[in-house]
Amino acid sequence: MNKATRRNTDLDELFAAIAREKLGIETLETRRSDSLDFHDVAVWSVRAALDAALRAGFAAAKGGKR
Structure with missing residues (x-):
């Protein structure tokens, strides 16, 4: 598996985890x-999911764990 494929797989796993945990x-x-395929979710859940994704991005940029 090349680096780009691994990165996409990691992102897919991260997004799936956030969707499960927050939404x-x-x-x-x-x-x-x-x-x-369509879900009713509360706006505060969407906000929590976006916050989790943002924090994961910050952690990745700092070289930390997602």
């Missing part, structure tokens, strides 16, 4: 079903 979304994979 209660089981997976970010397309499942071709409206009831599975």
Whole structure:
């Protein structure tokens, strides 16, 4: 696996973890079903998810763990 592929995989895993933990979304994979692919989430959950992504970016930029 090359560096770019590994980076994309790491990001996909990070995004999936944030979606699970902050938004209660089981997976970010397309499942071709409206009831599975569209979610009602509270704005405070969206804010928490964005905050988690931002903090992960800061940590990565500092060379720390995501």
